Amino acid sequence: MSLSVRLQHDLPDIKLDLSFDAPPGVTVLFGRSGSGKTTVVNAVAGLLRPKAGRVAIDGWQLFDTDQNHWLPPHRRRLGYIFQEGRLFPHLTVRQNLLYGRWFAPRGARREDPDKVIEMLGVGHLLDRRPTGLSGGEKQRVAIGRALLASPRLILADEPLAALDDARKAEILPYFERLRDEVSVPILYVTHSAAEVARLATSVVALQDGKVVRHGPASDVMADPSVAPAGVRAIGAVLQVRVTEHHADGLTELDAGGARLFLPRIQHRVGEGLRIRIPAQEVILSTKQPEGLSALNVLEGVVDTIRAGEGPGAIVSVKTPAGSILARVTRRSVAALGLAQGRPCFAVIKTVALAPQDVGGRLNAP
């Protein structure tokens, strides 16, 4: 199942002009607010009619302005998860969940309501009305409602942005389950690097209505030029496997042969997962560090150095674990004589690997 998007549209501030093809899995539209992400999703959903363009799912055209073809939203077979939930206040949770299912063609009702209700843990809410639900509960119901419409594509427009951090941590695993257990492709809009790191199969980075980078999450997020939320959002995404839980409260991970240590996480030994390492938590050294309290030291070679506007620079280091990004000062770059091809060591503090940057199970590659 693949999605192909080509769009041109004039927004008040920017001109949207982009095209991309999304492979199966979760495609994240990533960019700062005002970059045109929501416009793309609304055009795919049919809630906004773009000036020109074409969108197709597996060759099935949703619209094509060249051929004057336009499917109305209700015939596009989508599941749209909105930022604010948009549950129907006059219906119970059960009626909300089954709303889209009722309109789905009989033969296309793939998802079993009982399974979805169980997966999302909303069984005890079925007879309540949305008004009394917490933000997290509302969003779980919204996910279920979209899924039970048996859509060919799920759209999610910053579904976590209205939630606090605790609620975000509550909802993210459900999106991971959606990615791993349901075969529907997902187009997911966010400006959060942590969400990209945990969910994305591929990333489309938008800036001022244009695609600036497009590719696998680990590649795009390792590119310092893709920094929608400022330098704090820059970070590398590594694919790792849990090797051991140590008695002193640390979990040991294997990252392409290199060892990493994290504060204890819940994942089982042998489980694959993704971690995001923020660039500002990485220190570089040209010599093997000694007498250092940090546990994670990765040996590698400097790949690229990008100087920002301020005193900082982002250095990308190729290590066996993958590309690591480090945010250092330009002065340090000069003092250490860092240049492309120069061997160096990336030092990561253990506690820097925060739980919200640790994702769940990964699809088998």
Add this chain to the structure above:
Amino acid sequence: MGWLGPEELEALKLSLRVSFWATLVTLPFGIFTAYALARWRFPGRQVLNGLVHLPLILPPVVTGYLLLLTFGIQGPLGKLLGEFGIVVAFRWTGAALAAGIMAFPLMVRAIRLSIEAVDPRLEQAGATLGASRPFVFATVTLPMILPGVIAGAILAFAKAMGEFGATITFVSNIPGQTQTLPSAVYAFLQVPGGEAAATRLVVISIIIAMGALLLSEYVGRRAAARVSGS
């Protein structure tokens, strides 16, 4: 109702019948017009808005005379209806037509306010879930505006009960045929010794008007509580 004379009772029954049908028949048009005014942007929207409100602003006698010109035996629409054997001039159906048109603006205003209070994004959500426009209206919009629709209907009913000027101009004041409650009050006041009967009808009018208002408040609150889920 033994204390009411046969003529008074007849006027009351006729008024109830006229108002009931006036409300019931105009309600679908009222909902449609309110929806169009609240949600659609089309050329002539302000003209439609003006037309709907005209009966509220025009002297009722003018509205009645215009109705007579259009729906009278010789009027263009009156002739057309006559082809099908329908005559509204000087019949109770004509009284219902006059009452319906006079009550229409109030009904549309109440319903339009409730439609404007519905978040269009909920209707969009319905569409993305596979509901076509009519289904979105039936399953999302209509249940949510129900309090406004009921309030508008009750208000229109009360207004129809009290309609006088347009009715008497259009269909005259024929006992048993077009003599509604207000027309009967007027008629009783024209004859010596009719004050007692007029007073009884006035009391009934007040009771019905107050009852309608209280009922619309009550139903509106109940329905609002149901819709908001509290």
